[in-house]
Every structure is written in C-alpha cells, then in structure tokens.
Amino acid sequence: MGERVEPEIRILESEAELGEAAALFRTAMVALPSWWELPEGAASRFLEPGRTWGSFLDGMLVGTVDATSGRLTLPGGARIPHAAVTHVGVLPTHTRRGVVSGLVRRQLSDARDRGELVATLRASEATIYGRFGYGVASTSVSVEVDVRRAALRPDVPESGPVRLLTRPDRWEVLAEIHSRHLPSRPGTIDRSGYWWNSQRRRADSITEPMYVVVHGEPGQENGFACYRPLDTQRWFTGRTVAVDDFFAPSPEAHAGLLRFLLGLDLVEKLRFAALPEDDTLALLLRDPRAAEIRSVSDETWLRILDLERALAARTWRGSGSVGVEVTDSLFRDNSGTFEISPDGVRRCSAGTEADLSVDVADLGALLLGGVSWQRMAAAGRVRVHRPEAVDTADLLFSWPCVPFAGTSF
Structure with a gap:
C-alpha cells in the first residue's frame, strides 16, 4: 500500500x-x-x-x-x-x-x-463524536397523547387567544416570537436567520398540509405550534396529528396551545416530536396516562471549547467546594484541576490533588446539569478520589429544570 x-x-x-x-x-x-x-x-x-x-x-x-x-x-x-x-x-x-x-x-x-465557548450538534450516529470531546448534555422525549382520554384538569392555567397563521408571513412571526421569548432553560439556543430560511424551504417543498398556530394577542404572541396530519390516505381510520415544533415557554402559552390541539376535530392522537423530560403535559391532564412517552433520545451533544470561561459563566448551587481534574487531548490548555464552589471557579496550581477526575467529553455532558455525577461515577466515567465529593458536585451542578434545546439543526 x-x-x-x-x-x-x-x-x-x-x-x-x-x-x-x-x-x-x-x-x-x-x-x-x-x-x-x-x-x-x-x-x-x-x-x-x-x-x-x-x-x-x-x-x-x-x-x-x-x-x-x-x-x-x-x-x-x-x-x-x-x-x-x-x-x-x-x-x-x-x-x-x-x-x-x-x-x-x-x-x-x-x-x-x-x-x-462551546459547540453543539445533533448526532446521526452515537459512536462518532465522543472521541472529539462531545458529550450528551440534554435529551428529548417524544410523547403520544390519546385525545379521547385527554381532558384537561380544572386548575390548568388560563390562556390567551390562539389563531392560525397563513403562509405569507408566518416565518417572520415565528422568528420574532422565538427570539423575543427565548426561555432561560439551560441548553436553549437561538435560531438564526439561516435556520429559519431552511425551515421555510422545507415547508415550501412538501405537498402535504402543514399548519401553524400562535398563542397571544396579535403583536404580543408568546408561543406557537407547527403541526401536520399523518397518513392522510387513511385519515378516517386512526387519525393522528404530528406536532413537530411546540414552543411554549410560559405556562399560559403551554396551556393555550395544548388546549387548542386537544380540541382539533377528527383527531384521535397527537404525537409531540420533542419535549423536555420534565414537560408538564401529563400533569395538565385528568388522566396522566393519556400522555405516553414513546421514546427518549439524545439531543444536545456538547463540546467545551474554552473550559475556564465556560465554567466561570454558569451559576452554581449548593454548598462546599470540589476539585475537578479535567483532561482534554485536543485543547491542552483546558486540562488541569479546577476548584468549583457557589462563589465561582478557579484554576488550581499544578500538582493540586483533585477530588474527581473526568474527561472533557464527560464534563460536557455534566455542564448543563442534566446528568448526575453519581450516575457518571457509577458508570466508570468519573474517577473518584474522595467519595463524598460526588454528592457535593451533584449539588453544585444541579438545576431546577432539565436542559433542553428544542431546536434541531
């Protein structure tokens, strides 16, 4: 050769x-x-x-x-x-x-x-990107709702008006809603003009019907859903609607859009393509089993590019401190030991003994708070030098809501 x-x-x-x-x-x-x-x-x-x-x-x-x-x-x-x-x-x-x-x-x-400071992607294959320092930092769930059983509870939040958008202006309206109401949930990313142009081109290329509904008064919309019927050749037997994009960053928008979708005539099932694992959908129903999780998928693969600045930018919870040794074979200056506490992050001097050791890919998975140190340690992905440090790290990295991007690209 x-x-x-x-x-x-x-x-x-x-x-x-x-x-x-x-x-x-x-x-x-x-x-x-x-x-x-x-x-x-x-x-x-x-x-x-x-x-x-x-x-x-x-x-x-x-x-x-x-x-x-x-x-x-x-x-x-x-x-x-x-x-x-x-x-x-x-x-x-x-x-x-x-x-x-x-x-x-x-x-x-x-x-x-x-x-x-970071790069993220959606992986077509799960075995490729770990060797480049990417780790799975968020997941999404697909949910199927049996509309015939899915009555809302009486204490579901009040909501505003809902209206359908027509083709000429809908993409501009959706882009404005998304940018104006970007949630504070970890993992959220903005949607560029290039992304929206691709969505428009995709929608214009298909012949099947697709619908867009927004929540809120005109000019004050705060959420939207894009949905389409499945298998229209068999529409009068087993009628199912796919909800491809459900952007509901507030309880009112979530309730209003869900109320609208559940009220669609002739529909037996709703299939939500991607929701966060802690979405409240099932909690809004009298019969929570009417909403069934069909799959759990890796969503955000995250690669930390500038470790010190990325760690310094996030907020930490709990108490105490932990020394984390990080190894990065591609960007050597990311490697080192860092002391993390609720007060922030500092790089330790060379030779400082660490409590926990982790590869940069696994730290990428942990960065947004959606994966526990306990779980990673149990899988052998974290080397534990001081056992009590695992609990401390879990408290420091924890966050009230799970990470979720909700945007595929």
Missing part, C-alpha cells in the same frame, strides 16, 4: 463549492429529500459565510462540515457564544480514512479562535 495522503482542508466560499458540499451531504446521508440541495445562487441564504469547511483528496471534495454562530444558555441564564455544528458528511467512497477527524478538529479550532 502507498503512503497515506493527508486531505487538504479549507473553507468553501464559492457558490459552486457550497452547492457541491450540500449535494455531498445529501449523498452521505443516503435518504435526504431534494430540498437539501441548495438552489443555484442561494448559498448565502442558508449557510453562514466562512463556516463551511471542505476536505479534498486529489482535488476532489470528499467531506464537509459547517456551523452557525449563536448563543447557548447556561444554568443561571448566561448566554454564551456557541457554534451550532451541522452537515457533517463524507462521500461513501472515502469513509474510514480520517476525513471526518480532520474536518471536525479543524472546525473546533476555528470555533475556539472565534471566541466561542
């Missing part, structure tokens, strides 16, 4: 190369619909300039990855610079050759140079 050739990795800038990257990603994913391919001359509407990377072998584009700049919410409400990583793809003829490794490492270094 000949000597292995290292690919050339660089930013893609021309419309032709960006279009080729979009087509490559569709090929890599095998089953994506045609709307994933960029219309000619439209790259600037869907891809942030300077954030799409390509890997070339013998002048041929064989892999790609891109990202969007934004903010992610930490426990305590701080919104930190964040890279939303997506479209990681390699031609099926060039897999297992280190193409993804080179692209992801280059992209993470670039994001760090931009001052972004």
Whole structure:
C-alpha cells in the first residue's frame, strides 16, 4: 500500500463549492429529500459565510462540515457564544480514512479562535463524536397523547387567544416570537436567520398540509405550534396529528396551545416530536396516562471549547467546594484541576490533588446539569478520589429544570 495522503482542508466560499458540499451531504446521508440541495445562487441564504469547511483528496471534495454562530444558555441564564455544528458528511467512497477527524478538529479550532465557548450538534450516529470531546448534555422525549382520554384538569392555567397563521408571513412571526421569548432553560439556543430560511424551504417543498398556530394577542404572541396530519390516505381510520415544533415557554402559552390541539376535530392522537423530560403535559391532564412517552433520545451533544470561561459563566448551587481534574487531548490548555464552589471557579496550581477526575467529553455532558455525577461515577466515567465529593458536585451542578434545546439543526 502507498503512503497515506493527508486531505487538504479549507473553507468553501464559492457558490459552486457550497452547492457541491450540500449535494455531498445529501449523498452521505443516503435518504435526504431534494430540498437539501441548495438552489443555484442561494448559498448565502442558508449557510453562514466562512463556516463551511471542505476536505479534498486529489482535488476532489470528499467531506464537509459547517456551523452557525449563536448563543447557548447556561444554568443561571448566561448566554454564551456557541457554534451550532451541522452537515457533517463524507462521500461513501472515502469513509474510514480520517476525513471526518480532520474536518471536525479543524472546525473546533476555528470555533475556539472565534471566541466561542462551546459547540453543539445533533448526532446521526452515537459512536462518532465522543472521541472529539462531545458529550450528551440534554435529551428529548417524544410523547403520544390519546385525545379521547385527554381532558384537561380544572386548575390548568388560563390562556390567551390562539389563531392560525397563513403562509405569507408566518416565518417572520415565528422568528420574532422565538427570539423575543427565548426561555432561560439551560441548553436553549437561538435560531438564526439561516435556520429559519431552511425551515421555510422545507415547508415550501412538501405537498402535504402543514399548519401553524400562535398563542397571544396579535403583536404580543408568546408561543406557537407547527403541526401536520399523518397518513392522510387513511385519515378516517386512526387519525393522528404530528406536532413537530411546540414552543411554549410560559405556562399560559403551554396551556393555550395544548388546549387548542386537544380540541382539533377528527383527531384521535397527537404525537409531540420533542419535549423536555420534565414537560408538564401529563400533569395538565385528568388522566396522566393519556400522555405516553414513546421514546427518549439524545439531543444536545456538547463540546467545551474554552473550559475556564465556560465554567466561570454558569451559576452554581449548593454548598462546599470540589476539585475537578479535567483532561482534554485536543485543547491542552483546558486540562488541569479546577476548584468549583457557589462563589465561582478557579484554576488550581499544578500538582493540586483533585477530588474527581473526568474527561472533557464527560464534563460536557455534566455542564448543563442534566446528568448526575453519581450516575457518571457509577458508570466508570468519573474517577473518584474522595467519595463524598460526588454528592457535593451533584449539588453544585444541579438545576431546577432539565436542559433542553428544542431546536434541531
């Protein structure tokens, strides 16, 4: 065998190369619909300039990855610079050759140079990203509601008016609602204009009906839901509606939108694609078993890029302090021992003995408070040097609500 050739990795800038990257990603994913391919001359509407990377072998584009700049919410409400990583793809003829490794490492270094403290992604495969320092920091649940059994309790919060939006203006209204009412829940991310443009293109490409409903007075809307019927060929037997996007950041919006959806005529089941694990839906029903969790899925894969600044930005709870040793093989200056207490974080001097030792990927899973140190230690993902430190760390990292992004990209 000949000597292995290292690919050339660089930013893609021309419309032709960006279009080729979009087509490559569709090929890599095998089953994506045609709307994933960029219309000619439209790259600037869907891809942030300077954030799409390509890997070339013998002048041929064989892999790609891109990202969007934004903010992610930490426990305590701080919104930190964040890279939303997506479209990681390699031609099926060039897999297992280190193409993804080179692209992801280059992209993470670039994001760090931009001052972004974390990167997150949604993983198509669960075995790829841990080796690059990503850990699962939040999960989502899909819920199916039997509408025939789902009567609301009498103490459900009052809600405002609900109205359907028409096609011409709905995306602008939804973007405004989301940005104006961004929740303080850890893991929340903003939705860029590129994200909304993709949603519009996707919606315009499908022929099946899709509906959008908003909660609140015109100009003061504070929540929305996007829903569509399933299997319309069999609509009069087993009628089911999928709720693809349920944005209800307040109890009033949640109750109002749920009340509307439960009141849809001819519908027997509602399928909510993604809700946080602590969503109140079942608690609002007289019969909580009418809402059944159908699946639990990993949502946010988080990679800490600047450990000291990321730790300093979040709020800590409980009491006491704990010394956490972190190992990061990619960004060596992230490695070290950090003392964490309700008063903040400080880097310890070299040689300081730690209470707990963890890899940066597992600390990424713990950062938002959705995973317990006790559980990670029981799985062997944390090396425990002082047993009582595990409880202290759990109190420090805990948060009243579980992390959840609610945005797929």
